Amino acid sequence: MGGVSKVFFRSWFGNVLRRYYRYVMSRIGITTTVPIEVIYAAGHVPVDLNNVFVSHPDHQELVEEAELAGFPRSFCAWIKGIYGTVKRTCDLAAVVAVTQGDCSNTQALMETLQSEGVEVIPFAYPYERDYELLSMQMDIFMRRLGVEREAADEAMRRLDRVRRKAHRIDKLTWDEGMVSGFENHLYLVSCSDMEGDPDSFEAKLDSFLAEVKTRAQEGAFRPAVDMVRLGYLGVPPIAPGLYDYLESLGARVIYNETQRQFSLPFGTRDMVEKYRLYSYPYSIFYRLEDIKREAKRRCLAGLVHYVQSFCFRQVEDIILRKSLEIPILTVELDHNVRLDARTRMRLENFVSMLRGRADG
Amino acid sequence: MNVFYGVDLGSRYVKVAIDEPGGYRFLGPYDTAEFYRTYVEPAPGGGVLRRESLGLEEEPALAATGYGRARLGGGAVMVPELEAIVEGVKALTGLAEAVILDVGGQDSKVMLMRDGRMADFAANDRCAASSGKFMENMSAALGMSLQEMGEHYRDPVELSSTCAIFGESELVGLMGEGYELDRLAAGVNQAILRRLLPLLSRFDVRTLVLTGGVAYNAALRGLLGERLGLEPAVPEPPDFVAAVGCCSLARRKGE
Numbered sequence: 103m104g105g106v107s108k109v110f111f112r113s114w115f116g117n118v119l120r121r122y123y124r125y126v127m128s129r130i131g132i133t134t135t136v137p138i139e140v141i142y143a144a145g146h147v148p149v150d151l152n153n154v155f156v157s158h159p160d161h162q163e164l165v166e167e168a169e170l171a172g173f174p175r176s177f178c179a180w181i182k183g184i185y186g187t188v189k190r191t192c193d194l195a196a197v198v199a200v201t202q203g204d205c206s207n208t209q210a211l212m213e214t215l216q217s218e219g220v221e222v223i224p225f226a227y228p229y230e231r232d233y234e235l236l237s238m239q240m241d242i243f244m245r246r247l248g249v250e251r252e253a254a255d256e257a258m259r260r261l262d263r264v265r266r267k268a269h270r271i272d273k274l275t276w277d278e279g280m281v282s283g284f285e286n287h288l289y290l291v292s293c294s295d296m297e298g299d300p301d302s303f304e305a306k307l308d309s310f311l312a313e314v315k316t317r318a319q320e321g322a323f324r325p326a327v328d329m330v331r332l333g334y335l336g337v338p339p340i341a342p343g344l345y346d347y348l349e350s351l352g353a354r355v356i357y358n359e360t361q362r363q364f365s366l367p368f369g370t371r372d373m374v375e376k377y378r379l380y381s382y383p384y385s386i387f388y389r390l391e392d393i394k395r396e397a398k399r400r401c402l403a404g405l406v407h408y409v410q411s412f413c414f415r416q417v418e419d420i421i422l423r424k425s426l427e428i429p430i431l432t433v434e435l436d437h438n439v440r441l442d443a444r445t446r447m448r449l450e451n452f453v454s455m456l457r458g459r460a461d462g
Numbered sequence: 463m464n465v466f467y468g469v470d471l472g473s474r475y476v477k478v479a480i481d482e483p484g485g486y487r488f489l490g491p492y493d494t495a496e497f498y499r500t501y502v503e504p505a506p507g508g509g510v511l512r513r514e515s516l517g518l519e520e521e522p523a524l525a526a527t528g529y530g531r532a533r534l535g536g537g538a539v540m541v542p543e544l545e546a547i548v549e550g551v552k553a554l555t556g557l558a559e560a561v562i563l564d565v566g567g568q569d570s571k572v573m574l575m576r577d578g579r580m581a582d583f584a585a586n587d588r589c590a591a592s593s594g595k596f597m598e599n600m601s602a603a604l605g606m607s608l609q610e611m612g613e614h615y616r617d618p619v620e621l622s623s624t625c626a627i628f629g630e631s632e633l634v635g636l637m638g639e640g641y642e643l644d645r646l647a648a649g650v651n652q653a654i655l656r657r658l659l660p661l662l663s664r665f666d667v668r669t670l671v672l673t674g675g676v677a678y679n680a681a682l683r684g685l686l687g688e689r690l691g692l693e694p695a696v697p698e699p700p701d702f703v704a705a706v707g708c709c710s711l712a713r714r715k716g717e
Contacts, residue, residue, distance in 0.1 A: 423664075429582065443529045444529075444568070444569060444585075447529065447542075447543055447585075448585050450542045450543075451542045451543060451544040451545065451580075451583060452583075454542040454544075454545055454580075455544075455580050455581075455582070455583065458545075458579050458580065459581070
């Protein structure tokens with residue numbers, strides 16, 4: 103079968119399967135954090151498509167699939183990867199589209215998927231974090247999935263117990279230096295969908311917390327003492343190798359801005375308020391409040407601002423630099439999962455400069 | 463022994479500096495791929511420099527920097543590139559306070575040197591636009607040597623692209639439309655300037671030091687000076703600055 107007809111067959115077959123699964127199974131794709139309480143309360147399983155894409159062994163192929171379908175080469179690799187992921191994941195009943203609070207590229211992606219037969223459920227975060235408007239959005243979302251507020255609240259209480267364990271991992275990272283930057287990234291980023299199963303995800307967190315204690319006692323882990331304390335800003339990296347490379351230079355990321363937000367680190371028991379406090383979908387000025395507070399609390403020496411090639415967030419770099427007094431390194435990647443020599447050079451010089459400042 | 467070696471394994475060329483009692487001596491620049499083939503002995507965990515082929519002695523300490531320095535894993539002191547440039551500027555100019563603009567083979571960096579140390583830096587975005595590679599492509603398209611291209615700055619033809627690839631297509635198109643080569647060369651220099659200014663705008667430039675192979679471009683030096691209202695200082699030779707910095711760092715480690 104030729105390349106084009108293979109793609110056609112997969113697309114046709116995918117649509118048939120998708121229609122079948124819509125009534126039998128219920129995995130729902132998400133492209134950024136949305137109230138997964140509602141999805142779980144409806145008896146469905148959220149699937150963070152970003153996580154599936156980035157951990158896919160052939161993730162380059164997923165991007166190529168989008169390019170074959172006509173997505174430009176000069177376009178966000180996350181969007182292309184998500185497109186490829188949806189096309190390959192035939193058991194998705196629907197995909198939640200964040201139509202406000204994410205980028206317009208996501209919107210175009212959703213429209214493309216919709217035109218190809220994928221069911222799309224819209225969700226919008228109001229720009230000014232208005233409580234009433236967000237509450238209304240939640241109601242629409244719950245109605246669409248046939249969920250009552252009480253059931254969603256109950257699901258939230260269950261998920262919050264798991265989130266508290268992720269917060270413990272975060273505290274062990276910055277306060278006690280017992281968790282690496284990559285581990286912090288991995289467990290916090292996974293809070294976006296709890297890997298589709300809060301019980302097994304909780305067991306995973308429990309086992310990791312136990313391991314942290316044991317390896318500390320055995321001296322099998324390098325604590326953060328004497329390491330350069332870094333913060334990581336922006337969307338999660340497409341090349342997670344960045345964390346280990348920084349560790350090899352003697353620097354550790356002890357603050358993952360967006361990933362931490364995915365774990366909803368807020369005390370409130372009000373679901374609307376929780377997603378109103380969540381910073382990622384709102385303005386850069388609101389995000390800055392969180393960044394400033396955490397940079398101070400965690401005594402950060404420098405910040406790595408990750409920007410995706412062709413992403414509007416590259417422009418937010420201007421505001422970050424104007425508003426923060428702490429040294430910032432901007433790192434841009436497209437879809438190379440390995441860190442290239444130019445990025446390594448920048449990271450190495452940044453760490454060396456920060457160390458020089460500390461010594462001087 | 464009071465001799466130290468510094469090697470800068472850049473993306474396009476490899477430069478070797480020798481710090482000896484009589485002053486600095488320089489070897490190269492060597493084409494990077496050719497250098498790896500001829501002077502680096504492959505070995506597990508990096509490679510080893512074939513010192514004798516370069517006429518270098520075995521004992522002196524050697525420091526290496528640049529994109530390819532991991533190729534010299536065996537026995538060399540590894541130095542981050544920008545640190546090497548700052549050290550080199552200090553050694554060659556005696557300055558301790560300056561803004562350093564390094565335009566290399568595949569990227570451009572600006573370093574703020576305060577009290578002889580790097581206090582901040584900025585690097586260009588992902589592509590090789592306005593780097594040495596861009597200039598090389600443009601000079602090949604124009605059939606002009608790099609030196610000759612560096613003589614033109616008057617009446618530039620506007621070039622919209624500074625991409626090393628798209629820029630070439632644009633240039634070929636403009637040549638076809640009949641624009642004079644001198645004006646096109648001036649346009650290339652203007653395009654590089656436009657790309658470098660945003661990098662410099664983050665710093666309060668009172669003293670500017672220009673390093674890297676592109677510093678040989680007289681037109682660009684003039685344009686930068688005109689735009690910033692100052693005369694850029696150019697250490698001699700500008701493309702060996704990082705290699706000289708490596709000598710200083712090898713000396714520091716050795717002592």
